[in-house]
Amino acid sequence: xxxxxxxLWIQLKRMGKTFPSILLMTLLLTGSMVLLAxxxxxxxxxxxxxxxxxxxxxxxxxxxYLGFGIYAIKNMDSSRFAVEFQPMTEKEAIAGLNxxxxxxxxxxxxxxxxxxxxGENKQITYVTSSGSVGLGTxxxxxxxxxxxxxxxxxxxxxxxxxxFVKENNMQDRLGxxxxxxxLRYINFILNRASLYELKIxxxxxxxxxxxxxxxxxxxxxLLLWGINGASLLIRKDAALPRLLAARGQGAxxxxxxxxxxxxALMLASLFCIAVILEIGMKMTGFQIxxxxxxxxxxxxxxIIRIVPVAAMLSAFQLWLYxxxxxMVSGIxxxxxxxxxxxxxxxxxxxxxxxxxxxxxxAGVLPTGVxxxxxxxxxxxxxxxxxxxxxLLYLTFFLLLAVLVRKRKIGKG
Amino acid sequence: MTYCHxxxxxxxxxxxxxxxxxxxxxxxxxxxxIQEGSxxxxxxxxxxxxSTLLSILAGVQRGDEGEFLWQGKNLLQDTKLRAxxxxxxxxxxxxxxxxxxxxxxxxxxxxxxxKKELSDGxxxxxxxxxxxxxxxxxxxxxxxxRLSIGCSVARQPSVLLLxxxxxxxxxxxxxxxxxxLKDFKAHGGCILLTTHDVQELELCxxxxxxxxxxxxxxxxxxxxxxxxxxx
Numbered sequence: 001x002x003x004x005x006x007x008l009w010i011q012l013k014r015m016g017k018t019f020p021s022i023l024l025m026t027l028l029l030t031g032s033m034v035l036l037a038x039x040x041x042x043x044x045x046x047x048x049x050x051x052x053x054x055x056x057x058x059x060x061x062x063x064x065y066l067g068f069g070i071y072a073i074k075n076m077d078s079s080r081f082a083v084e085f086q087p088m089t090e091k092e093a094i095a096g097l098n099x100x101x102x103x104x105x106x107x108x109x110x111x112x113x114x115x116x117x118x119g120e121n122k123q124i125t126y127v128t129s130s131g132s133v134g135l136g137t138x139x140x141x142x143x144x145x146x147x148x149x150x151x152x153x154x155x156x157x158x159x160x161x162x163x164f165v166k167e168n169n170m171q172d173r174l175g176x177x178x179x180x181x182x183l184r185y186i187n188f189i190l191n192r193a194s195l196y197e198l199k200i201x202x203x204x205x206x207x208x209x210x211x212x213x214x215x216x217x218x219x220x221x222l223l224l225w226g227i228n229g230a231s232l233l234i235r236k237d238a239a240l241p242r243l244l245a246a247r248g249q250g251a252x253x254x255x256x257x258x259x260x261x262x263x264a265l266m267l268a269s270l271f272c273i274a275v276i277l278e279i280g281m282k283m284t285g286f287q288i289x290x291x292x293x294x295x296x297x298x299x300x301x302x303i304i305r306i307v308p309v310a311a312m313l314s315a316f317q318l319w320l321y322x323x324x325x326x327m328v329s330g331i332x333x334x335x336x337x338x339x340x341x342x343x344x345x346x347x348x349x350x351x352x353x354x355x356x357x358x359x360x361x362a363g364v365l366p367t368g369v370x371x372x373x374x375x376x377x378x379x380x381x382x383x384x385x386x387x388x389x390x391l392l393y394l395t396f397f398l399l400l401a402v403l404v405r406k407r408k409i410g411k412g
Numbered sequence: 413m414t415y416c417h418x419x420x421x422x423x424x425x426x427x428x429x430x431x432x433x434x435x436x437x438x439x440x441x442x443x444x445x446i447q448e449g450s451x452x453x454x455x456x457x458x459x460x461x462x463s464t465l466l467s468i469l470a471g472v473q474r475g476d477e478g479e480f481l482w483q484g485k486n487l488l489q490d491t492k493l494r495a496x497x498x499x500x501x502x503x504x505x506x507x508x509x510x511x512x513x514x515x516x517x518x519x520x521x522x523x524x525x526x527k528k529e530l531s532d533g534x535x536x537x538x539x540x541x542x543x544x545x546x547x548x549x550x551x552x553x554x555x556x557x558r559l560s561i562g563c564s565v566a567r568q569p570s571v572l573l574l575x576x577x578x579x580x581x582x583x584x585x586x587x588x589x590x591x592x593l594k595d596f597k598a599h600g601g602c603i604l605l606t607t608h609d610v611q612e613l614e615l616c617x618x619x620x621x622x623x624x625x626x627x628x629x630x631x632x633x634x635x636x637x638x639x640x641x642x643x
Contacts, residue, residue, distance in 0.1 A: 010508065010519045017510045237504030243564065244501040246470040247520075248491045410473045 003249045004257055011261035015232065019268065022228045026269040029224060030277070034178045037217045040348075052082045056105030063113040103386070104128035119314035154185050207375050208289040209350075215374040216347040218303075219367060222310055223338035223347075225269065226317035227331055229262060233321035236410045251405040252344040255318070259398060265315045270310060274303045290378050305377040309370040312390045314367060315397035341367040366393040423447050424571060424602055429478030431464055436484070438464055440625040443616075446571075451603035453616035455630065460622050462606035463503060464572045469604070470500035484573075499569030501577045505556050506563060509549040513540055513559050516548060520566035535562050537592050554585030561589065565596075572596060574605035578612055581613065590615060610636060 061067060074085050088096070088105075096102035108123040109115075115122040158178060166176045207215075235241075242255055278299045281287070291298045320337060324330040342348065344358060345367040351359045364366035369389045376383035429442035438461040446452050454462050468475040471494050473489075480487040480494075487494040507516050517526050517535070530544060538558045543551060551559070561577060572593075576592040578586050586609075593615055595604060607613060619630045 006519060008510070010515065014508055014510050029597070050465060078481070232510075239502040239504035240506040240559070242467060242472045242502045243500060243506040245472045246495070246498070246502075248471070248495045410467075 003244075003247065004253050007244070007249065007254065007257040008260055011257050012264060015261045015265040019265065022265060023269055023272060025228050025275075026225065029221060030273050031225075032215050033221045034277075036220075037213060039214050040217070053103045054086060054096075054101065056089045056096055056102050056110065057085050057087045058093045058105050058256055059108035060110045060112060061087055061108065066108070066113055085187060086173070088386075093127070093332060154181075157181065172176040207379060210288040211290040212350060212375065214288055215371060215378055216342075217373060218306070219309070219345070219371050220274050220338070220342045221340055222266075222270070222313045223367065224335070226313065226320070226334045226338065228269075229265075229314075229317055229321060230327055230334065232265075233258070233262065233318060234324060234327055236325065237390070238411065241405060241409050245409050251409055252402045255304050255322075255398065255405050256400045259315060259318050259401070262318060266310055266314050267307065270303060272299070274300050278301055302377060306374050308387055308390050308394070309374060312366060312370060312394040312397070315394045315401070319397045319401040319404065322401045322408075341365060345371050347371070366397075369393070424483040425479070426469065427479050427481065428599050429465065429468060429480075430476045431444060431461070431468060431473075432472050432476055437513065437625045439468075439475070439622075442622075442627045443618045444600040444620060444627065446604060447617070448599050448602060449600045450617040451605065451615050452618045453598055453613055453632075454606045454620050454622055454627075455608075455613075456606075456622035461625060463575050465500070465622070466500070466604065470502075470573050471495075472500070472502075496567060497569055498571045498573060499615055500573045500594070501561050501564040501575060503575045503579075505548075506560055507548045507556060510547065512547050513544045513551075513555075513562075516559060517544075517562060517566075520563045525566075534565050534568075534592070537595065538562050539588055557581055557585065558588065559590070569601075571602045571604070572604065574607075576606055576608065578607070578609050586611060617639060 041310035046223055057070065060068065070085060070087070086102075090105075090107065093102060093107075097105060105127050107127060109122045109124070110124050112124070134141060137262065161177060161181060162174065165171060165177065241251070241254055245251070281299060296406050320333055321330055324333055345351075345362050345365055346354070347367075351362055354362075363372075373383050373386040373390055376386065420620075424446045426445070427443040430437070431439040442465060444452065454465065456462050464473065467473045468478070468488070469480050471491060475488070478488070482493075482497060482579065485493060487498065499554055508519075514526075517540070521529065526535075530541045535541060538561060540559055540562045543555050543559075546555070548559070557577065561574075565572065574593075578589055581589070590611065597603060603615075605612065606617070613619065613632055614634075616632070621628045621630045621631045
């Protein structure tokens with residue numbers, strides 16, 4: 001035990017000596033991660049804008065009634081948040097449809113308004129491309145059908161009312177009654193508040209997209225941070241482990257001492273960065289939906305909750321470095337593992353973008369479990385099951401590291 | 413100046429050490445003795461099993477069979493006693509590059525003991541006091557080797573196992589290490605070394621050649637050509 005404590009102390013001293021340079025590297029890494037986060041969140045925000053369905057309006061739009069209708073739909077109707085109507089020529093509309101810039105276009109025939117006035121029913125043509133089949137298209141078709149029926153039936157109601165007024169000699173009230181009915185229709189259509197409700201359920205279990213990316217970027221940061229450990233954990237030869245073994249300090253004792261010191265270095269760097277980011281968040285007012293209404297150092301509190309993830313990843317990194325003897329191969333291995341695990345666990349894209357098999361794989365990968373645990377921590381949920389899996393992985397990686405060390409000591 | 417515990421018996425006995433890697437017998441029935449205050453040299457070409465033999469005796473590796481006896485006690489089984497009696501200088505550098513010589517030595521010495529050794533002991537003889545505050549990464553190869561030996565001889569061992577300790581060192585550094593080894597012998601210590609160095613061979617009192625897993629006694633007479641022919 002005494003030997004272990006001395007070894008741990010020396011390793012901590014070693015980590016302490018390298019801390020300033022590691023912190024500098026960590027700051028650089030944080031800078032790039034913040035940039036990545038900004039890009040991801042920016043893309044996501046613009047993605048929401050792009051969710052608006054663009055519909056082209058083609059044909060005779062010169063009639064003042066039609067102009068008023070289009071103006072009302074574009075500016076007053078609640079559909080303006082989901083649908084963007086753009087007047088254009090048919091040629092432009094076809095080009096837009098082919099380029100995927102338009103979801104569909106509506107072709108209004110010449111003399112449409114006059115035909116309505118004369119009781120004819122000239123059809124509005126709704127044109128969409130065969131490539132745009134999907135839920136959106138089905139809903140659009142259904143909406144077009146609904147509006148078409150609504151217009152026809154309302155027109156029928158107007159004719160019915162005219163007939164009724166004529167038969168009952170009430171012509172003097174016809175104009176006012178027609179206006180009242182039209183206004184009621186307009187009022188009914190424009191004031192509808194709950195034709196549909198758009199509910200975004202988030203990426204996983206009540207987590208907002210922003211919250212998801214915060215978790216995934218912190219996980220990817222922890223993975224990449226492992227590159228800092230290259231100079232500390234890669235050994236050219238096994239002379240020190242052998243000498244320690246000769247003194248009676250076995251592989252497990254050595255690995256555990258190194259692991260604790262390395263973990264301390266990782267946590268020290270992580271907390272320094274968390275303090276800086278916390279101050280930055282307070283200054284810029286940056287917040288994610290999960291932290292809204294919460295007081296105090298929310299990021300620091302979150303980092304404390306994810307210490308088990310840092311502990312598991314540092315064990316994983318220690319094991320990886322234990323398997324190599326060259327600096328270049330060590331850094332490459334660490335980088336490739338970080339990128340692959342990050343990708344497969346959903347650090348770059350939410351998992352629902354991936355095939356089911358990858359989603360299943362992510363569910364058992366250590367980083368996948370870690371990300372889910374972090375998600376739970378962010379929304380203040382207890383995740384004892386995931387924590388247990390993380391601790392199992394931690395133990396497993398340490399055992400692997402001990403086995404590799406034993407093999408190194410015993411070699412030649 | 414204290415170098416080692418005085419060994420009560422006249423010799424160390426190594427008997428029937430065996431080691432097999434997969435199907436290859438690396439060491440077969442390795443048996444020999446080392447007299448008190450003497451040095452034994454193991455010679456052999458690269459990969460013949462010299463380092464394996466030393467690491468088994470140092471307790472780093474397990475042999476399949478055999479004994480390393482001191483006063484009737486098998487040091488291969490008594491870890492505590494072995495750690496106290498046997499000093500081992502492995503190939504390579506057991507040093508932590510980021511730390512100074514002082515910090516590296518603290519891993520092996522108590523603080524008080526370290527100060528004593530630096531002022532009037534093994535470490536001062538190895539000249540480590542001259543670069544005690546220097547970080548290892550700024551040291552020359554010779555300094556590193558002296559420091560490695562300094563780490564290995566902590567707690568005054570009686571038996572020193574040296575695995576090519578003077579490889580790739582300059583003459584001045586070699587001279588320093590030989591002087592130390594001579595002194596170690598003179599104070600009753602036992603040395604078992606593997607080497608390719610002629611000067612180190614001359615330090616030995618007995619020589620063995622390890623070939624195809626077998627240990628054969630050899631009488632070194634300074635004729636290197638004859639030795640090369642046998643190896």
